[in-house]
Amino acid sequence: MDAESGSLAAVTRIRAALSAPGTPFTAADAPHGPRYTAGPAVLRDFLELTAGHGDRPFLALDGRWLSYRELHAAAAALAHRLLGHYGLRPGDRVAIAMRNLPQWQIAFWATQLAGLVAVPLNGWWQPAELAEALDDCAPALVVADAERAERVAPWLAARPDRPWLLTVGADRPAGPGERRERFEDLPEPAPDQRAPEVAIAPQDDATILYTSGTTGRPKGVVATQAAWCAATVAPRFFSATAALCAGRDPFTLPPQVTLLTFPFFHVAAFTTLFPLMANGGTAVLMHKWDPQRALELIAEHGVTVFSGVPATALGLLDAADQRGLELPSLNVLNTGGAAAPPELARRVARRFAGRVEARNGYGLTETCGGVIANVGPRYLEHPESIGLPSPALAVRIAGPDGGALPEGAVGELWLRGQAVFRGYWNQPEATAAAFSGDWFRTGDLARVQDGEVYVVDRLKDLVIRGGENVYCVEVEGVLHEHPAVAEAAVLGVPHPVLGEEVAAVVRLRPGAAATAEELRTHVAGRLAAFKVPARLLLTERELPRNTVGKLLKGELRAGFGGS
Template structure:
């Protein structure tokens, strides 16, 4: 399919000119076809070590803000280099060995992750929401040589670390340590002039193992090479440049962005925002856990220019700002990802703030190493049901039952191919073979392409087939979100003896709302066919269960749906 640019201008001719200026031979985002098939960027870093080494030039510019602490780029790079040298020279670790990182969002998380990259190790960020048994599965699977953990995660990991003979470095803890563990705070002060260790890192070497969210089964370790992660680092730079040109602004001009980072660092959506900030010398303001009131306070205190989070938290932020009379004056961009964004998010943002705050949405998976499709600005406002257009190194196919490419306007499975795709699943050839076909990754999402823009219709497994009629849950959820009393909604299928399945919904309503289930059913019926109207609606004022990436855990909701409203 043609590589249309995610510009903030919806004019096709303008889009084509912007794409040509950025991707032509010799341009910053020119692409070439790799020998093994995918498109790759012709210029730019080939490993994450090359990428991070350029950040030392930002020196004393603030990189990470956590509470009252600010860590500059210079301090960060010195600390990461020092830890990398300890991993290689003191611990004797060698390129290719795995380094688990398990911490809440903090400057130390970034120091640990990038130390692993500078040492040539394979970084394995683990989900801090996991239980001890879930951690045990991942540790048994990836067999790490070192664990870089904070005090909060230590009790869930220490036993496995000792049993596996792995080294253990503990951050942000004053408690007693298990035998053989080292406290990061006790290590020698970083030498600001010391270089990273001299190790050979090739583009084809493994860089990360990131475990899938596991909403439908055991998490699998998606393995990305350095070349894939380097492509993931360039993707948001391209999107930022296209956005700037679409607004008539020269890319790279103006002050560096200040981003409120609410994604947990172990999730690929966080990597997209992280890479964008690091490439521009931007600042990340960190939150250890989500709190909407604290988010507003941090935005005011640090003059935050960009918000990065799942749609659910973005909607909460806009609602709380309205209640508090906070105009979000410093905000220039509202970036969402990690889960499907309801179309009314853009409408709410525009109604309150006009075109001053640029909306951004995108699409990416663990298997794509972050966002590979993006929509923003006027194009996103004009097509709020779209997740945008692909980056220059991302190819899109809408596949039919036999894998054949379907024409524009037809719904099929979304397949992706490109530089940032993972090479497969760690030590799981069967799962890799199921998910990858001829270099294409089968996303499991139903999508449609119109005029180069991709709209994700639903997860294939979330499709409700009611008496032979297809009901896309995302479509019904979008209509529910459009009701003024609805804060969140999840639509799913429940068994029916005759129809096979019926449509059901769990809806979180606003605290002051008196809306009824029947009123919500009537609201849906005014926009959608009768067979799409939920037969069962359960109202709640509690947050819907979500995993760390923001996806609703529908398997937990199915048991709560009765046979009546």
């Protein structure tokens, strides 16, 4: 890895070559933002591109495998059943509520082949939360594993127009008035089963994904077939960029084996799976996150790529350090879903002496996953950046009046392009507030330098201390540089004079020792005095996060007496 390969000029040249006219990643201006000129038009087209992988394993779980051939046959057969036996019609919603099981992927792709709208639901939601989302999307079918089937049972029982329920791993037969089937009882699909002939257009709705709800009630994000097709292209573009930066041919790379820790219902799982599927790779699944089990799976399956939120990546590294494991098969550690502390990239480089490449990206439910990425040696040199946008994405740093700010200025990150969602389900006011013309207002504060994007904080996480702006992500990054710190969360709490003051909650690594004053001194040695946490709590408990690893700062704020 030489300096030139990691320079911005080199990365820019590589990106330009990959997205030149006539390449798979060419994008052109369009009325609502840049769009790819090649590639799939609808998700059915993308799935068909993977048919050539045949008997290669797609998913691995507990010693069982689902091949690409089996995925295609099962999804096509279920698509016929959705339209025929269940009587669903294009545009109807299919809610999927289960853990990361192979049947999840079969159900999702069946909905796409049938022209239906898939509604992935958070597998950790409790009955009331599930009922709220089900009331909102009004599905014609719910696909659920045994645990989720019990949780949705009260909602189903209360519905006068009770939808179908298709279960996985549930033994209870259908009761009076129930329209219920078991996945295990479905007819065995023919090996050459073909999908139903259904007209599907790029502008048709493909999914409703609910936001994580860390700042309020979850909203149903509606994305079209075209938006998701952009999402199948962007991660492949970033992977190709990383390969060329490393001097490899991106079009002859062997299929990867990825340990997937994101839940299928989260948009980051799609960003992980799409390039994997395009290349005929295998996703190794886990029932729940366990760093020790993850180490075993990496060794057992020869995992080459780890994919997860920064918290799980750090946990994996800690576990490997404790056991002195080298993880020889691993070559990429890919994080997303939450802000990665800059120290993570440096730690990966030190630990593996450059053998393992760290990658980071930025995406939202509203952008169908990753649309900006920092890959290759550039990420190591500038780990505080989220990188450069995909070819079919336009970026604006907007001031309070919506006008574009000059380079280096901090403003709200606005995005425009093919992958951007079309609106919030049944929430026209929220949709209107999220857009300024064709520009989606992300709610993130950022700046652009030499084309690269630097996210400095969430608008709602910004601490304004006596008129000075304090970006929590920056302070968290400095705290993570301290060798004793395992987790850190920075937030604003009320102050009678300053309006807000900076507070932090820190969990130390097992066996490490540091005082609150020592950590404050550490921050003071790197940042201005007004950014140093005035209040710093040490805790032995893991910091509260939602199911995809985002910090729940509202719960932490309550510990300081804030709301």
